[in-house]
Amino acid sequence: MKKILLILLGCSVYIVDAQVGNENVSYSPGTFFMRANRPTTKEYVIEGSPYTTGDKFNKVIIKGFSKDVQDLRYNAYEDEMEFKKDDELFYTNKEDNVKIQFPDIGKIYESLTYTYDGKTKSGYLVLLVDSPKFSLYKREKVELLKGEKSTNSFTKDANDYYAKDKDLYLITKDKKFFKFPKNSADAAEVFSVDKKELDSFVKFNKINFSKEPDMIKLVEFVNK
Structure with missing residues (x-):
């Protein structure tokens, strides 16, 4: 799997490839940092960024894990945590109730399997309020939108691009998730x-x- 982040003329573009691996690259009590499979994607240029933690990888703190864990970044389009090993890009494996603290940007992500609006999903939510009574979470989402075709022979077609979708705020009540009132x-x-x-x-x-x-x-x- 090849590095997918390129910088071209000041604009962020991404070229995605894939690889399968299973080597443990950092100590943890589970399989969080096992090299996860990446989806095979046809190479093409995409404008913008799918990352809500910034394009660079950030230091993280994960309770119960080694202090020397891989730096991470959150891909909101894929709903995955990414890390790099030997210039190769991988997803972490999702493990329920794992909280990932990004001290430099003041965010905590929690990996959860949760049901909302009749659908069950396994993914990452930003933890805003942590309480036995009511907790508050934020679901970040980035969409991939199609670029527009040129209407004449003098201009180029616009590339597909990442666009930030509206955040969804959820509260927990009796272990059930509800949209914020x-x-x-x-x-x-x-x-x-x-x-x-x-x-x-x-x-x-x-x-x-x-x-x-x-x-x-x-x-x-x-x-x-």
Whole structure:
């Protein structure tokens, strides 16, 4: 499997190839850092970036793992953690409840198998609030969109490109996942709290149900 990140004229483009491997490259109590299979993909140029942690690999802290683990980055398009070994690119294997802390960028990702909207998915969520009562997660997503064909012979066709999709915010209640409430009435029902008390908190703190810092503040309030 070959390196997929190239920099061309200041724009990020990606050329993807594949390889199968099974060599353990770092100590862990499971198989998290076993070299995982990569999907075989036809080589072609894609503009933009699928990474929400930045294109470079970052130091991480994983509880129960060796301190000297591989640097990682999160590929939101593939919903995979990537690491590099000997200039080859691999995915980590998903292991439930593994929390990956990125100290330099202030993010914690948790690998989970979860059910939302009637569908069960195994993937990574950003952990925003960790609590036995209500936890708050963010699902990051990047889409691959088709480039447009040129309408004349003087311009080139546009390449396919990565585009950041809207983040999905989820809360856990009794081990079930729900979309973050859109207003005070929904929040009072989901969090099973007194609506008048919640309305007072929302009004006093000017809570915006679509802003992440306010979402965190609200969940921390109902957890008290």
